[in-house]
Amino acid sequence: KFGKGILNYTTKDSSFSVKFAPRIQFRSISNWDYNGEKFEDINQSFLIRRARLKFDGFAYSPKLHYKIELGIANRDIAGANQFNRNSPRIILDAFITWNFHENFLLLAGQAKLPGNIERVISSANLQLTDRSILNASFNLDRDVGLQLHHFDQLGDTFIMREKIAISQGEGRNVTEGNLGGLEYTGRVEFLPLGAFENDAEYVESDLERQEDPKLMLGVTYDYNDDAVKTRSNLGSYMFLDNGELYMTNITTVFVDAMFKYQGFSMFAEYADRNADAPVALIQGETDNTSGDIVLTGKAFNVQAGYLFQNNWEIAGRFTSNDYEEISEKLDEKMYTIGVNKYIVGHKLKIQSDINYATKNGVANNIYWTSGFELHF
Template sequence: MLHCRNGNPKGSSTQIRVLVLLVFLFGGLVVNAQHHTEASFGKGIKFTPADSSFSIKFSTRFQTLYRGDYTIDSKDYSDRLLIRRARLKFDGFVADPSLTYKIELGISNRDHGGGNIAETGFTPRIILDAVVKWQATEHWSIWFGQTKLPGNRERVISSQKMQFVDRSLLNATLNLDRDIGVQFWHTNNVGKDGVLRKGLSVSMGEGRDIIASNAGGYDFTFRMDYLPFGDFKGKGDYFGADLAREPKPKLAVGFTYDRNVDAVRQRGQLGRYVRLSDGTQLTNTLSTVFIDAMLKYQGWSFMGEYGNKNGASNEFAVLDDGGTIKYVTGSSINLQSGYLFKNNYEVALRYTSTKPDNAEFSGLINQQMYTLGFSKYIVGHSLKLQSDISYWEIATASNRWVFEFQVEVSL
């Protein structure tokens, strides 16, 4: 799960120049501020000029991770230290408060990977989000650009605001990730307290930072969230742990349906391109369903998710050396719960299981993971210590124990 990919020197130097330029530009804005500048830990630095024609907020964060793997059969122990994530974020409004934007850059090796269709060389991919959002009316908004698709709840929750060190096996195998396109959102009240949110996305279907023409079809995603008891405090239906300590029970139930027509990558927006050794590109229409729920009350939280991905065909690429590249299809379930004590220590449990729909034609592995997590929230999700220990059962390999410890700092 923790693989690093090294870029070439030319790509790295280009990244550094871009990042230095962004920092200097933002620094100049703050120095020359004539109207209003805000700064506080965990909320970034916000600047608004005297004429209020725009605003910009800059924030940064990183995660330092230690991970150790003990393989039971061979009694081998391997470990590593790495910067799991490092991000730069810019957001605000332009011209009018109803027109907002977000830019998020990933600057750790884990955020990089080839964005070129041919995959013949390394293309730095530092752009995670670059999206503009227009709040057209009280109930309607339109998003245009690159950002997360409205997929499973666990994926939409920011990696800064997770209950465990990292996301589950369900998310690792089935999530929709990011894509480039347009999203339409509508929110309305239902009854006395209920809230209903609906989202529709039309995107390219090949993931983030693709710079070539469309190699397959398009991706269509529909998402619906129902909150029968009203909104959570501080959007708590999309962050881990009950840091808001909801005084009354709060529940959110979500449903996602995604159809990636003529997908060219193993998991739709993610994975290798499924092509033969002679370059012939295969396609497969992938359909994905997610059902999830979040429940919080007085420090206690529960989140459950079910996911299923299937393909219209069982075709996969057979290479000259006898290897195969398969589309990842199958189902998964993830259940997790935790309790946050008044001293802001939390204990949490998680169970995840993944199963292929067909052992011969699916790239999914039958596996189960049991996880016990401990967290200390020093300043909410902006400064925290997290650790967990997992027992990982893998059908095609030796079972193992996994230990992780991570420090999160978000300015």
């Protein structure tokens, strides 16, 4: 069936299962920059935004799951540098999970850290063509290491989940070992009204039209010991003027919530990032010619949508990023209104949205993005 993978089967002897699915996202982007006096002429571009190959299933035992996701679009694989052998970063996910005891799951490999909900939601399951600027500036990315997941059924409906991770702290596809220290992530999730139908808490838009109201609240705390990049495990490496790597401890906190009810969906996120010493300075000096500074600050993001019976949806978003002054970055706000037609849920959909962005309260640009997703 379309949308369930190009391959999707369990072997007769139940020794493994596999779902293999390619997907592509195409975008048309019309942009109008504001030059301080007026909006400039349109700049029209086209883009293969994402293209992926995904394998997942179980192997050997139903308790042992695997996932391999590969990027193939240039935007997916960018990021070659001296710490990944100057090679494209084709691997997104490559991990196994082992349900070694009752409600416990052990994950080993490269995977998304248990960070803010918007990041953990697959880019295949977005309600607007792209994620928010909160996510762009503050999210925790994929990382290599170990994770332990656990869940508890408390009373009739109340579900609580805990996820902890220990990882290298420099993001995905690093080959040259660990710089600085490790990264420690913890997340707790509460589902007071019970499980979402179809486990849809990590999917935008209420495609299931949840019969009863469903809510997930989540809190993530992340500590990146001796972090070497400007956005914790993302961003650029920080160097001192003497060419040495700069390291500082970075803390990131997220609070987020997802709510769905009868076609209405809404989620909100709050992010807060701090660093012990954000500016890459040699001890005792004050000159930061490298310009490397941890991007610290706070951000708020709220997004909502309503899905009509004909599978058309309207959605909107407001995001506000307030950077700390030390980061020397202008505060940003973005307003987005979008419309979607789900032909086969998130597997075949057409999306279009219009975005208005400001910097320190001044208009910056307007852009209109349209595109489709094809996802086997």
